[in-house]
Amino acid sequence: MAHGIIYNHLDLPQVLVVRPPDSFSLYQSQYSHKFHFLKAWESPVPLDQFLSTNARNVQALLSCGRFPINVDLLRLLPSLRLVVTPSAGLNHIDLSECHSRGVAVANAGSVACCDVADLAVGLFIDVLRKISAADRYVMQGLWASKTSYPLGSKLKGKRIGIVGLGSIGQEVAKRLEAFGCSISYNSRNQKKSFSYPFYSNVVELSANSDALVICCGLSDQTHRLINKEVLLALGKEGVLINVGRGAIIDEKEMVQCLVQGDIGGAGLDVFENEPNVPKELFALDNVVLSPHRGAFTSETLTSMREIAVGNLEAFFSNKPLLSQVTDD
Amino acid sequence: MASDQATTPPPPPLPEIQSHDLSQVIVLHPPPVFNYFKDLFSKKFHLLKAWESPLPLHEFLTNHAHSAQAMLCSGTGPSISADIIRLLPSLRLVATTSAGLNHIDLTECRNRGISIANAGEVFSEDVADLAVGLLIDVFRKVSASDRYVRHGLWATKGDYPLGSKLGGKRIGIVGLGSIGFQVAKRLEAFGCNISYNSRKRKDFVSYPFYTNVCELAANSDVLIICCGLTEQTRHMINREVLLALGKEGVIVNIGRGAIIHEKELVQCLVQGEIGGAGLDVFENEPDVPKELFELDNVVLAPHMAVFTTESFKDLCDLMIGNLEAFFSKKPLLSPVMNE
Secondary structure: OOOOOOOOOOOOOEEEEOOOOOOHHHHHHHHOOOOEEEEHHHOOOOHHHHHHHHOOOOOEEEOOOOOOEOHHHHOOOOOOOEEEOOOOOOOOEOHHHHHHOOOEEEOOOOOOHHHHHHHHHHHHHHHHHOHHHHHHHHHOOHHHHOOOOOOEOOOOOOEEEEEOOOHHHHHHHHHHHHOOOEEEEEOOOOOOOOOOOEOOOHHHHHHOOOEEEEOOOOOOOOOOOEOHHHHHHHOOOOEEEEOOOHHHEOHHHHHHHHHHOOOOEEEEOOOOEOOEOOHHHHHOOOEEEOOOOOOOEHHHHHHHHHHHHHHHHHHHOOOOOOOEOOOO | OOOOOOOOOOOOOOOOOOOOOOEEEEEOOOOOOHHHHHHHHHHHEEEEEHHHOOOOHHHHHHHHOOOOOEEEEOOOOOOEOHHHHHOOOOOOEEEEOOOOOOOEOHHHHHHHOOEEEOOOOOOHHHHHHHHHHHHHHHHHOHHHHHHHHHOOHHHHHOOOOOEOOOOOOEEEEEOOOHHHHHHHHHHHOOOOEEEEEOOOOOOOOOOOEOOOHHHHHHOOOEEEEOOOOOOOOOOOEOHHHHHHHOOOOEEEEOOOHHHEOHHHHHHHHHOOOOOEEEEOOOOEOOEOOHHHHHOOOEEEOOOOOOOEHHHHHHHHHHHHHHHHHHHOOOOOOOEOOOO
């Protein structure tokens, strides 16, 4: 790959940052001796003007999950060869547009998958055993004044339907097996190396599960995958856990099902329109709400930063990327 | 008053079914399982329900429980003290719906040859599940961030603070009995490293064993209290142990409140000497130290580790099974070895 890199006066490779990713200040403080970060959001001029003035020769972009990398942006970056996103999620990037322009994409790989799986399991236990609701109960002083707390539901023997058996789904499965749960899944393709029952159809998976755990990415195929039919198949005792992306679930339908008792409960880390959460959920004790923290432990954020920087370094030294996203 | 059981269908449950066909079981205070399954017991046994009588307990026992051979009790209600046992001259079995035995005068039972049956391992998995759930909650701030969202703060104040990764953390299990073992098995699947302190080393596991709970704490990121309450374990987790656990350390208690020196625990939490706590049990339930309500790194549960529909049903079957075995002179299903 011929770079023809044009350095700024500091001789450091340029990395465009349109909007800062989480803890960008740490990228700045730890890596400003390696890269010149071109911080578009700090400029008073409109973005397209900033880019045509400053970014014509920029070859690498450090993405933020909230800002879309689409054709409108790519058109303004004729020299772009690499997009690095510190997230695992890729739904904010137009992958086919990048591909057709010869722009490589690197993400956080599976660095966050254990943390996301841990939270998925934590949310599941919370819903089944009513942990957050009980915590509220105690803090409201209700333990002393009322009879015993309502019964929860045992984890062992529950049938878990994993939607998306990628890195995250596999880690969820491994953990829940240790609790005596049984695992089935739906995925784009059957995974031959796993002996869990595979369902080609998510409604069928739902009908045969006590809980659905959404671990897949958001794509055209998975948008509103979890619709009313799937939710009704899950049933009145069924529990829905989402650590993927909010838009994989038809949120309006889900809220209605929860309010009407058509499903048994939910643990949600992601929502269609973050940070907005449907207010109807606030009144429900069988719902646990998490503000998109699945990958957000200090350890994993550090790992994501390191892998993002590692990808940038590899690119600028003409070495293979650490975690390039391929079409699969 | 003998009810005519031979030809008529079973009557609906009445407050006082008196039948010489049903064996007597003295119950001082209703165990939690009675909230859901009392009828299953009252169909099979003649329950002498002390709490329903206007008489003071000692009088009730003297007047009505003279021939009762079996008692059903739980961790709630009056302790089964030597005084109470002495008022039950025919008592040969104490069946408790708990796994814990700290409410029973074991010495008095041993001296009188009274057998004890408990909940055995019926709850171990549920208790282990709650212990892990509380741990994940503290590490990943699940309940605290749920509050944050419910108060509308995500939209107005921005992102919630970061949690801490579970993988690679060193878990110190205090008491590697049936519950402790189930906790260990689960946390291994999260990539945690397990060590333990117990009365005795357990040959069937390869986890590192510490003879001293303070040393365990010093080498752990998390302590999970899974043991029972005895004279040896009362206030075993004191300030010294907590300081050894350290400012990032987390403690989870699903054993008994009094295993931890509660005052010192509260002080350590308030002063930031330890990193957080998940507590299902307290020294003086249902009272919970109010200082804990202010702390986002503390998760509180109302002694509910065994509260699942499935376990309560299993417990009901087990207790009825124990009582039936006792009355037909068969071996108990879940006897306690009272050495």
